[in-house]
Amino acid sequence: MNVTLQATAGHGAASIMLERIRKRYPDGTEAVRELSLDVKAGELVVLIGPSGCGKSTVLRMINRLIEPTDGRILLGDDDVTQVDPVVLRRRIGYVIQNVGLFPHQTVAANVATVPGLLRWPRQRTRERVDELLELVGLDPGQFGRRYPHELSGGQRQRVGVARALAADPVVLLMDEPFSAVDPIVRTRLQEEFLRLQAEVRKTIVLVTHDLDEAVRLGDRIAVLSEGGRLEQYDTPAALLGSPASPFVREFVGADRGIRRLAVTPLTREVLDPLPGGDPVDLPVVPLGGSAYDALGALLTSAAEHAVVTEDGQPVGMLSRSRLLGLSAAAN
Numbered sequence: 001m002n003v004t005l006q007a008t009a010g011h012g013a014a015s016i017m018l019e020r021i022r023k024r025y026p027d028g029t030e031a032v033r034e035l036s037l038d039v040k041a042g043e044l045v046v047l048i049g050p051s052g053c054g055k056s057t058v059l060r061m062i063n064r065l066i067e068p069t070d071g072r073i074l075l076g077d078d079d080v081t082q083v084d085p086v087v088l089r090r091r092i093g094y095v096i097q098n099v100g101l102f103p104h105q106t107v108a109a110n111v112a113t114v115p116g117l118l119r120w121p122r123q124r125t126r127e128r129v130d131e132l133l134e135l136v137g138l139d140p141g142q143f144g145r146r147y148p149h150e151l152s153g154g155q156r157q158r159v160g161v162a163r164a165l166a167a168d169p170v171v172l173l174m175d176e177p178f179s180a181v182d183p184i185v186r187t188r189l190q191e192e193f194l195r196l197q198a199e200v201r202k203t204i205v206l207v208t209h210d211l212d213e214a215v216r217l218g219d220r221i222a223v224l225s226e227g228g229r230l231e232q233y234d235t236p237a238a239l240l241g242s243p244a245s246p247f248v249r250e251f252v253g254a255d256r257g258i259r260r261l262a263v264t265p266l267t268r269e270v271l272d273p274l275p276g277g278d279p280v281d282l283p284v285v286p287l288g289g290s291a292y293d294a295l296g297a298l299l300t301s302a303a304e305h306a307v308v309t310e311d312g313q314p315v316g317m318l319s320r321s322r323l324l325g326l327s328a329a330a331n
């Protein structure tokens, strides 16, 4: 029996529940032996792990590009195996490495793919395409009529995200979405993507090889080992601060202390009192900013201390040794 996705449609985001899912390929490969995972509505979860551990298989089981051998996948209240795969895929955005744009269609036509399948009226589709191109930072007038080969890699990636968001999906699946662009463009796309996510708040499952990307983007990170075994499922700070197994400890690496600074906000507890008189020529960093950025400011100015401000007013001093202590606490 096929049921529709009425329970979840139109509400912007749906939770995902993987219940003891398993995938055995016809040749006998046990890509996923048994995995349970919950993703809350509006949460961005990153799947990370060594090559071949089953990340893409898990992702593709959610939109039924691959059928699970066993187990249940719930999208909101709906069991996805009971939903027509075509209907399902229109409700789930999917972004892959190198985007997979249709080369002979314009940017606007690419973004309009799913609204077209859903037979939206032309005017509504046109408005939606313009809205989405603007949302991902591309001027519709300038880019709508171009073809994919007339774009940079980063611009193509943004079109891929716009296309995936076009019919307001309840879930977005992303498989290595930023890995085909160079590191500088990647960092910018990641920042833009976080801003976009703050606006649209979709439920997102993103696969990556890149731990820095996982730490930067994930609300929670699921570390998988071979056979889709869930080694740890935690916030970036908890993962870097207390790896749950030797596997995770090795996977997050010896520099996890420094990485952890990127997800550690500066709080009053780490501050020393302000000195008497005006501190001069010291770097200034905001309270609540990342400890990693503060370390960067200290290292580039070769200063031992930074002034920490709140609403522009100095509230305390931060020493280099306190910062390094924060990073060492993770090791």
Ligand SMILES: Nc1ncnc2c1ncn2[C@@H]1O[C@H](COP(=O)(O)OP(=O)(O)OP(=O)(O)O)[C@@H](O)[C@H]1O
Binding pocket: 025, 026, 027, 029, 030, 031, 049, 050, 051, 052, 053, 054, 055, 056, 057, 058, 209
């Ligand atoms: N169609 C298939 N038939 C048989 N085995 C497959 C098939 N697709 C994937 N596999 C195997 O399943 C396992 C998991 O593959 P999957 O692509 O999910 O891993 P991954 O973690 O996404 O890897 P990578 O990070 O390298 O992309 C691998 O051992 C892979 O060789």
